[in-house]
Each structure stands twice: as C-alpha cells, then as structure tokens.
Amino acid sequence: MSDTSPRGYASGRRRRDQVVAAAFAAFGTVGYRQTSMSQIAADCGVSRAGLSHHFPTKESLLEAVLDERDRRHALRFFEGAPGPGRDGLDHFARLVALTRANATTPGIVGLYAALSAEATDPAHPAHTYFTRRYENSRRHLALAVDDLRARDLLREPAVDSTRLAEEIIALMDGLQIQWLFSPRTVDMAGRLRARLTEIVRVELPDMSSASTTQS
Structure with a gap:
C-alpha cells in the first residue's frame, strides 16, 4: 500500500525528482532512444517496478x-x-x-x-x-x-x-x-x-x- 502521509508524499516527490534528473542527464548525453528505463532505474537506485510507479511509460x-x-x-x-x-x-x-x-x-x-x-x-x-x-x-x-x-x-x-x-x-x-x-x-x-x-x-x-x- 502506498504511503499517503505528508512524509510519504515528500519522499515520493523526492524520488520522482531523482528519476527526472537521472533521465535528463541520460537523455542529454546518451540520447533518448539509447537510454533504457532499466538503466534509469539503476542510476536512481530504484527497482524497475518502483520507476513504473512514477512513470508507467518511457x-x-x-x-x-x-x-x-x-x-x-x-x-x-x-x-x-x-x-x-x-x-x-x-x-x-x-x-x-x-x-x-x-x-x-x-x-x-x-x-x-x-x-x-x-x-x-x-x-x-x-x-x-x-x-x-x-x-x-x-x-x-x-x-x-x-x-x-x-x-x-x-x-x-x-x-x-x-x-x-x-x-x-x-x-x-x-x-x-x-x-x-x-x-x-x-x-x-x-x-x-x-x-x-x-x-x-x-x-x-x-x-x-x-x-x-x-x-
């Protein structure tokens, strides 16, 4: 079950921002097509499922x-x-x-x-x-x-x-x-x-x- 408390929301927001920052860096250096969602998940230290929670698709x-x-x-x-x-x-x-x-x-x-x-x-x-x-x-x-x-x-x-x-x-x-x-x-x-x-x-x-x- 997702944590809907203020602390859980803030934590989720930070994680989402981390994912976007990692994707921004990867798309800017490697390119969009050459970057996989699995690689972005690894860069952020989250599971593939965790990444999908914030961004269901590339x-x-x-x-x-x-x-x-x-x-x-x-x-x-x-x-x-x-x-x-x-x-x-x-x-x-x-x-x-x-x-x-x-x-x-x-x-x-x-x-x-x-x-x-x-x-x-x-x-x-x-x-x-x-x-x-x-x-x-x-x-x-x-x-x-x-x-x-x-x-x-x-x-x-x-x-x-x-x-x-x-x-x-x-x-x-x-x-x-x-x-x-x-x-x-x-x-x-x-x-x-x-x-x-x-x-x-x-x-x-x-x-x-x-x-x-x-x-």
Whole structure:
C-alpha cells in the first residue's frame, strides 16, 4: 500500500525528482532512444517496478524531462527578468544566452529537434507539449517586438509582430538542426544574435554571464 502521509508524499516527490534528473542527464548525453528505463532505474537506485510507479511509460518520463528542461531554462535565464512585454531588448538578449547554453547539451538539443518533428502527429505523447511551447514562444516574442516598436527601437516599425516571431523561432530551430550536423562550424548563438541585432536599432545587452551560471 502506498504511503499517503505528508512524509510519504515528500519522499515520493523526492524520488520522482531523482528519476527526472537521472533521465535528463541520460537523455542529454546518451540520447533518448539509447537510454533504457532499466538503466534509469539503476542510476536512481530504484527497482524497475518502483520507476513504473512514477512513470508507467518511457513517453511519460520524456514529457517530465521536457518540462524539467523548460523549468531549468526559466530559472536560469528568465527568473527576475522584466518580461518580454516590458523589455523586448532584454528578452532578445536572454534568448541568445539560452541558445549559447544549449550548445553544451547536444543530447537534449538532438532529442528536442527529433521530437518536435515527430510530435506534429496529434497522437504523439509530446504533441500537446510542443503545441503549447510554440504558442507561448510566439506570444512572448510578439510581445517583445511590440515593446520594441513602442520604444522606437525597431529598424522596421511596420513589421508584423507575429510573423517576425515565427521567423525568429524558425531561425532558432533551423540553427539547432544545422549545429547538430556541424557543431564546429555553426555558431547558433552568434548567428541568432546577428539576426536579432539586424531587427533593432541598438546593440543587444550582453547576457553571457547568465549562460554560464548553472542552476
């Protein structure tokens, strides 16, 4: 019988967090397909049955890892930020810092790239995650563009906010794929920064310290 007391709940939550952390590390280094649930259970020091209690399928664990990736990014790059609707320039700079940090986790970047294509199928377990993520990304970037327009910082003030947001997202995703093929020649962060600098009238703030500070 499961322990439903506060102590049992806290213990279960800690164990679940341990599993997600182990899966995050394994997916990021070995890859999603090459990582087995048995290996993750061994890394956490739990039985296969114990792992299944928290995550019945590998797909459910994958969703938790993707959510953990977003949580870490939010804490590391966006916590305490003014927000895209209040300072679009700051938001652009933080995206560059995030992209620079992604270059240190090729396994997670590869996983994201592969899954984002597979998840276009509504039946895919990560379909809802990616739908929500792209909607949020478009909304935040459009807010950033609107703020830059209001402050007269756009080189082309008449640009459509949503269309520009879609272009920036497409650039980021496309750079990731090219970087996976040629990590020594494709500078994701540098190329993104160059494009964002073309959009605004001023230099982007340097957020390099945010990209090197671990959460």
